[in-house]
Amino acid sequence: MQGPIDLGDLSGLADGQLRAYPEVGAHGIVVCRVAGELHAVEDNCSHREARLSEGRLRGTLLTCPLHGAQFDVRTGAHQGPPAAVPIAHFDVVEAGGSASVTLDGPAEPRG
Numbered sequence: 094m095q096g097p098i099d100l101g102d103l104s105g106l107a108d109g110q111l112r113a114y115p116e117v118g119a120h121g122i123v124v125c126r127v128a129g130e131l132h133a134v135e136d137n138c139s140h141r142e143a144r145l146s147e148g149r150l151r152g153t154l155l156t157c158p159l160h161g162a163q164f165d166v167r168t169g170a171h172q173g174p175p176a177a178v179p180i181a182h183f184d185v186v187e188a189g190g191s192a193s194v195t196l197d198g199p200a201e202p203r204g
């Protein structure tokens with residue numbers, strides 16, 4: 094268990110936007126704003142090594158820039174091939190003009 098880790102003021106992050114934090118966690122995280130809520134997932138595709146923050150966020154789905162795997166940023170769940178497993182999802186709390194994340198998911202590097 095690690096955290097909470099300060100993410101700064103994300104009030105300017107609009108719906109459909111994302112921000113990468115490469116220094117947080119084993120692979121970095123990407124924070125996404127969806128329907129007003131902040132969600133954080135591991136910034137590394139579960140198919141191969143690729144930064145999901147360089148992909149596309151549409152609705153709740155983050156699409157990998159390499160081969161197109163999609164993940165639900167609310168849970169980290171994968172939506173089918175080529176990804177075979179989910180990515181880690183982390184809880185984000187936003188209050189008083191700042192956001193923080195707690196890394197209590199499976200943030201260990203995958204073998």
Ligand code: FES
Binds near residue numbers: 141
């Ligand atoms: S590396 Fe993400 S789909 Fe292949």
